[in-house]
Each structure stands twice: as structure tokens, then as C-alpha cells.
Amino acid sequence: MSNTLNVNDHLYEFHSPAGTTLAETLRDELALTGTKVACAEGHCGACTVLVDGSPTLACITLAHSVGDAKVTTIEGLREHPMVESFVRSDALQCGFCTPGQIVSAVALVEAKAVPTRDEIRHAMAGNLCRCGAYPKIEEAIRTWQD
Amino acid sequence: MELRQASSATELDGATPVHGGTEVVPLLRAGLLSADTLIDIRPIVPRGISRERIGAGATLAELECDPQVPAALREACRLAASPQLRNMGSLAGNLLQATRCWYWRLNWPCRLHGGDECFAQEGEHREHAIVANDFCASGHPSDVAATLVALDAVLHTSTRTLPVAELYRLPTEDNRATTTLEPGELILEVEVPPCDASVYLKAMDRKRWAFPLVGVAAARSGDSTRIALAGVAPVPWLLDGELDDATPLPGNAYKVELAQALVRRAKTALASA
Numbered sequence: 001m002s003n004t005l006n007v008n009d010h011l012y013e014f015h016s017p018a019g020t021t022l023a024e025t026l027r028d029e030l031a032l033t034g035t036k037v038a039c040a041e042g043h044c045g046a047c048t049v050l051v052d053g054s055p056t057l058a059c060i061t062l063a064h065s066v067g068d069a070k071v072t073t074i075e076g077l078r079e080h081p082m083v084e085s086f087v088r089s090d091a092l093q094c095g096f097c098t099p100g101q102i103v104s105a106v107a108l109v110e111a112k113a114v115p116t117r118d119e120i121r122h123a124m125a126g127n128l129c130r131c132g133a134y135p136k137i138e139e140a141i142r143t144w145q146d
Numbered sequence: 147m148e149l150r151q152a153s154s155a156t157e158l159d160g161a162t163p164v165h166g167g168t169e170v171v172p173l174l175r176a177g178l179l180s181a182d183t184l185i186d187i188r189p190i191v192p193r194g195i196s197r198e199r200i201g202a203g204a205t206l207a208e209l210e211c212d213p214q215v216p217a218a219l220r221e222a223c224r225l226a227a228s229p230q231l232r233n234m235g236s237l238a239g240n241l242l243q244a245t246r247c248w249y250w251r252l253n254w255p256c257r258l259h260g261g262d263e264c265f266a267q268e269g270e271h272r273e274h275a276i277v278a279n280d281f282c283a284s285g286h287p288s289d290v291a292a293t294l295v296a297l298d299a300v301l302h303t304s305t306r307t308l309p310v311a312e313l314y315r316l317p318t319e320d321n322r323a324t325t326t327l328e329p330g331e332l333i334l335e336v337e338v339p340p341c342d343a344s345v346y347l348k349a350m351d352r353k354r355w356a357f358p359l360v361g362v363a364a365a366r367s368g369d370s371t372r373i374a375l376a377g378v379a380p381v382p383w384l385l386d387g388e389l390d391d392a393t394p395l396p397g398n399a400y401k402v403e404l405a406q407a408l409v410r411r412a413k414t415a416l417a418s419a
Binding site for chain 1: 229355
């Protein structure tokens with residue numbers, strides 16, 4: 001299986017043993033610590049990254065199974081207007097879930113630039129926020145092009 | 147641990163197959179599954195959707211929005227899990243998911259783990275089974291499985307063809323398995339016969355990203371209607387009658403009324419479809 005990863009258009013070699021998750025490899029070996037791990041069992045969405053554009057849970061993805069697919073982490077979305085929109089809307093309190101929220105939100109608006117309220121709620125259902133910033137997260141996604 | 151890619155269905159001996167990983171990886175991490183060798187079966191499991199034949203490797207996200215897929219199956223996929231899990235998880239993987247019973251997940255020595263007690267029967271069982279619950283009271287978590295049973299779908303595996311209902315078995319003293327899949331056998335395709343109308347209704351604790359308290363799938367072909375339920379028995383439950391013979395536990399009798407109400411609503415929806 002592959003021991004290279006294409007992350008944010010940069011090719012990395014990695015040496016983690018088989019069974020290591022993508023989240024562990026990103027954080028511990030590639031030092032891309034923007035991706036957060038909260039539940040570590042695929043429930044909460046904090047670890048969301050894009051794999052070939054699809055929101056994916058890095059905490060339950062095996063690093064060696066990613067192969068040639070393109071991984072995009074929050075570090076690769078630095079310049080995306082969604083980041084500024086989250087700041088403008090004050091769409092966070094503690095901020096721990098925010099990288100995953102932004103990654104899911106970017107995938108949504110890349111598929112549909114102006115999603116409806118229902119589409120936002122459907123697409124963001126896998127990103128939990130224990131601070132309860134949901135109304136502001138929804139606002140950030142509604143107004144990201146402002 | 148070793149991870150390799152499969153190139154044919156004959157090389158699975160002794161290896162644990164993994165597709166999307168949404169079930170296998172958490173079970174490995176929780177110590178509920180152990181494997182020396184994982185085999186990535188994505189290269190050998192078909193994924194496309196062509197009218198009545200659905201590749202077992204299609205993701206729930208792909209099924210959710212494909213107009214070739216019957217309405218009930220699209221809805222079951224749309225209401226299952228979270229967007230990320232639907233992007234990752236395959237159709238066959240969803241059919242093979244393990245119970246959400248917390249006693250099982252916490253590795254209590256319950257009957258499914260080979261022990262001699264079902265802890266849910268005396269313990270916390272609000273979400274558990276209301277029929278066929280005398281040996282193991284777990285409720286089957288798959289919206290998709292119940293829907294495929296209602297649709298009378300057929301599975302093509304690497305060794306045989308069988309109705310999806312026969313993939314499942316109630317665990318017994320002698321055999322604690324809840325599926326009939328043999329070691330090394332892979333589900334390759336799911337054949338969904340056409341129907342005139344179908345619907346999936348789901349009661350859950352929150353509106354999104356929750357397992358079914360009760361899920362009701364119904365499909366009508368001509369004068370015949372098949373109804374199957376998720377979350378009410380240790381396996382997807384093909385309904386025969388009105389659930390009058392249900393055997394709820396003290397803490398989940400509410401589910402009988404819930405299921406009966408959803409069945410009525412499903413029938414009404416089919417009648418007007």
C-alpha cells in the first residue's frame with residue numbers, strides 16, 4: 001500500500017505503521033495539526049478533511065488506504081473566504097470543531113455556492129459543536145460571499 | 147498489522163476485509179475486532195449503479211442522490227449516519243454493520259460476545275428490540291438493510307445469490323452470528339427489483355445523524371406491499387401482521403406504538419403515491 005500522501009498539493013512520504021489513521025499521520029508525522037481529533041471514533045466531525053473533494057473523517061481513515069487521492073486539510077484552505085466568514089459571523093466559541101466545520105462548509109459551497117438553509121443543515125449535520133454555535137455557523141455559510 | 151490491496155476475491159483467507167472503514171476501523175480501535183492483515187477490497191467490489199443493479203461498493207452518498215434508486219432506498223441513505231460517513235461507507239458495509247448495543251460495544255460478556263447473559267434485558271434498553279428479543283435484545287441499526295428487505299432485494303456475493311433477508315439470522319445458543327456471510331465471502335452486487343412505490347420513515351432522537359429508534363420501509367408492487375422495520379429486532383424485521391405479538395422490555399414499550407404509527411403512515415403514503 002501507498003506510503004505517500006498528497007496533502008494540499010504537496011507530496012509527502014510517511015512512515016507510520018499500517019493501521020495508523022490519516023488524522024494521526026497528518027498531525028504526528030506531517031505536523032499538520034490544524035486537523036483536530038475529538039471523539040476519535042467517527043462521530044463528531046472535528047477531524048474532517050477533504051479526500052478528492054469529499055468530506056471524510058480522518059480519524060477513521062487508514063493513512064495507507066488514501067493512495068493517490070488528494071487530501072485537503074484546513075491548512076490548505078487558509079485563503080478560502082469561508083475562513084474570514086467564520087470570523088465575521090463569530091461562528092465559534094472554543095474553536096476546536098472549527099477546522100472541521102470550515103472543511104465541510106467549503107465542500108458544500110464548492111458544490112453549490114448559495115445553499116438553502118435545509119441544504120446547509122443537511123451538509124453540516126456531521127460536524128458537532130459542543131459550544132452550540134450552530135446559528136452563527138449557518139450564518140457564516142449563508143454569507144460567505146459577502 | 148499489515149494492510150494490502152485485494153486483486154481477487156480468492157485471496158481473503160484469514161484477512162479482514164475493509165472498504166470505507168467506517169465500521170472496521172472503530173471496531174479495531176475499540177478492541178472489538180482484531181486483525182493481523184487488513185485487505186482493502188475497494189479494487190474488487192463493483193461500485194456503479196445501473197438501473198436495478200447496484201455495486202456493493204457504492205457509497206451511501208452516491209445512492210442518496212441517484213434517481214435510478216427507489217425512493218425508499220434514497221431516503222434511507224439520506225437519513226442514515228452523517229454526511230462524512232455517507233461519503234465513506236459502502237452499501238455492503240452498511241448491511242454488515244454491528245449492533246449499537248452499548249453492552250456489546252463496551253465489550254461486556256453478552257450473548258453476542260459468547261457469554262450467557264443479555265445485559266440489556268435487565269439494564270438500559272430504551273433503544274433496544276421489541277420483537278425476537280428473548281436471546282439478544284439488540285436492535286438492528288441499518289436503515290438501508292430494512293429498506294432492502296422491504297424492496298425484496300437480492301444479493302450477489304462471491305459465492306452465491308440470496309435474498310437480502312437471508313443475509314441475516316437471529317443469534318442462538320449454538321451460533322451467535324447475526325449474518326450468514328461465510329468467512330472470505332464478499333457481497334459484490336445488490337439487485338433491487340422495480341416497484342410501484344416505496345417509502346422510508348424513521349423515528350430518531352434528533353432529526354439528523356442518529357440511529358433509528360424505529361425505521362419503517364414499505365414497498366408496493368401491484369396489490370402486494372412489503373414492510374420491514376429497523377431498530378425493532380436483532381435483525382431487519384419483515385413485518386407480518388400488526389406487531390400485536392411484540393414482546394417489549396419494560397423500558398421500550400413506547401416503540402410498539404411508534405412502530406405501529408409509522409407503519410400506518412407508510413401505508414397511507416403508499417396508497418397516495
